[in-house]
Amino acid sequence: MILGCVADDLTGATDLALMLTREGLRTMQSTGLPPADLDVSQVDAVVVALKSRTIAAADAVRQSQAAAAALRRLGAQRLLFKYCSTFDSTDRGNIGPVAEALLEFVGGGVTIACPAFPKAGRTIYAGYLFVNGVPLNESPMKDHPLTPMHDANLVRVLQRQTRVKIGLIDYDTVATGPRAVRAALDAGGDAMFIVDAVADDQLRTIGAACAHLPLITGGSGVAMGLPAAYRAAGLLSALTPAPQQMAAPAGRRAILAGSCSAATRGQVKAAIAAGLPHLRIDPLEIADGAQTALTVLQWIDRQQPEKPFLVYSSDDPDTVRAVQERLGRAQAGTIVEDLLAAVAKRLPERGVSRLIVAGGETSGAVVQALGAELLTIGPEIDPGVPWTRSRGGLDMALALKSGNFGGEDFFLKAWDRLT
Numbered sequence: 001m002i003l004g005c006v007a008d009d010l011t012g013a014t015d016l017a018l019m020l021t022r023e024g025l026r027t028m029q030s031t032g033l034p035p036a037d038l039d040v041s042q043v044d045a046v047v048v049a050l051k052s053r054t055i056a057a058a059d060a061v062r063q064s065q066a067a068a069a070a071l072r073r074l075g076a077q078r079l080l081f082k083y084c085s086t087f088d089s090t091d092r093g094n095i096g097p098v099a100e101a102l103l104e105f106v107g108g109g110v111t112i113a114c115p116a117f118p119k120a121g122r123t124i125y126a127g128y129l130f131v132n133g134v135p136l137n138e139s140p141m142k143d144h145p146l147t148p149m150h151d152a153n154l155v156r157v158l159q160r161q162t163r164v165k166i167g168l169i170d171y172d173t174v175a176t177g178p179r180a181v182r183a184a185l186d187a188g189g190d191a192m193f194i195v196d197a198v199a200d201d202q203l204r205t206i207g208a209a210c211a212h213l214p215l216i217t218g219g220s221g222v223a224m225g226l227p228a229a230y231r232a233a234g235l236l237s238a239l240t241p242a243p244q245q246m247a248a249p250a251g252r253r254a255i256l257a258g259s260c261s262a263a264t265r266g267q268v269k270a271a272i273a274a275g276l277p278h279l280r281i282d283p284l285e286i287a288d289g290a291q292t293a294l295t296v297l298q299w300i301d302r303q304q305p306e307k308p309f310l311v312y313s314s315d316d317p318d319t320v321r322a323v324q325e326r327l328g329r330a331q332a333g334t335i336v337e338d339l340l341a342a343v344a345k346r347l348p349e350r351g352v353s354r355l356i357v358a359g360g361e362t363s364g365a366v367v368q369a370l371g372a373e374l375l376t377i378g379p380e381i382d383p384g385v386p387w388t389r390s391r392g393g394l395d396m397a398l399a400l401k402s403g404n405f406g407g408e409d410f411f412l413k414a415w416d417r418l419t
Contacts, residue, residue, distance in 0.1 A: 002235050003045040004071025006064050007082040009360035010367055011402040013049030016082045016220040018386040020045050021377040023227040024239025029375040031367050033070050040074050051364040054146045057093035061101045068105050078214060085115045085122040085219035087129055087154060088147040096161025099217045106214035110188045113158055114206060116197035117221035119383040120405060123198040127155045127168045140262040143317035154194045164192050171196040174205055181209035220384060246378030246387045248397035248418040251353030252305050255411050256340050257312035258362025259403025265314045271411040277303045281313035283323050286335045293342035337361055341369035356399040356414055363400040370394055379417045382406040387417055
């Protein structure tokens with residue numbers, strides 16, 4: 001195994017696993033620490049999915065260090081810390097503290113921080129992160145219920161989170177090529193560098209320049225150039241073509257959407273307009289006891305088995321804020337996650353074998369409830385989102401989508417990639 005990856009949420013892990021698979025690495029995803037006896041003889045990369053993005057920074061550090069140690073024991077030669085392409089964090093972390101701890105774990109030195117993912121509309125120029133051409137602090141991320149982003153300058157954001165010196169490798173340096181980027185890294189000492197990238201070819205340049213580093217941090221885009229660079233360095237004999245279709249167990253189709261991002265709200269709206277049966281989850285009704293997992297399951301039991309159904313809690317920022325003011329920010333999210341997880345746990349016995357989940361926190365809760373510990377990576381649906389198939393006791397096709405990812409027709413077209 002060449003690469004061991006630590007991701008701070010489930011959908012981010014899946015996004016990264018897809019990127020590595022698409023670029024030629026045989027990749028497996030573990031939801032939580034991988035088994036000590038995991039057979040990695042036919043695997044080039046293992047991605048560990050944690051649920052550490054919004055927990056206390058000290059807990060995120062401990063979990064990430066444990067994941068890194070487990071990957072090293074399995075033979076990982078390099079480590080990658082993956083976080084969201086919108087740099088979801090607060091001034092206390094968790095990106096900076098975890099990156100600092102993992103840099104210490106590998107013995108110090110230099111690393112990069114590059115969340116750019118141009119195909120998903122995330123670009124970095126002069127150290128500023130843009131989302132679909134809009135500065136991060138002016139994008140919908142300013143209204144994120146858990147990690148609202150109010151500064152687009154990633155050098156400033158990351159420096160507030162860590163004691164390590166934060167520098168910038170700018171657009172002109174990246175455009176010059178891998179040698180220029182490598183020279184900037186070599187001159188950096190013990191430091192982390194935000195790296196500009198506005199196009200895929202620059203991500204490949206960055207991969208070629210950084211493949212020797214014991215630790216890389218960033219979004220899934222930063223992994224784009226790594227497989228080819230590992231092959232060029234002699235760490236890999238050949239690249240493996242990515243799958244275009246995936247066999248999935250026959251059964252019912254379901255969608256659980258817990259994200260309140262603009263992208264997921266658009267997908268929910270499109271699915272409802274297309275006539276999909278739908279049920280809205282209301283946090284206030286959950287808190288009052290009027291809506292429970294049982295009432296949701298009873299609604300599901302009344303739906304036609306041949307048609308996908310949608311259960312969603314997605315709502316606009318003003319409504320989300322009003323709910324948070326009444327219930328508290330943490331409680332408002334937790335009660336929805338807990339309900340959707342309880343519903344998901346009972347879906348297999350109702351014949352559901354093909355499931356889309358929208359939202360990183362929701363996906364983590366659902367997968368934990370289902371007991372899906374290992375995932376194989378299937379075909380890409382939209383940039384950053386593949387189908388996966390669980391291994392072991394549970395046999396289910398799962399599409400675990402970051403709230404911000406996917407086109408408006410995602411919930412409608414995803415099924416076409418399954419056979």
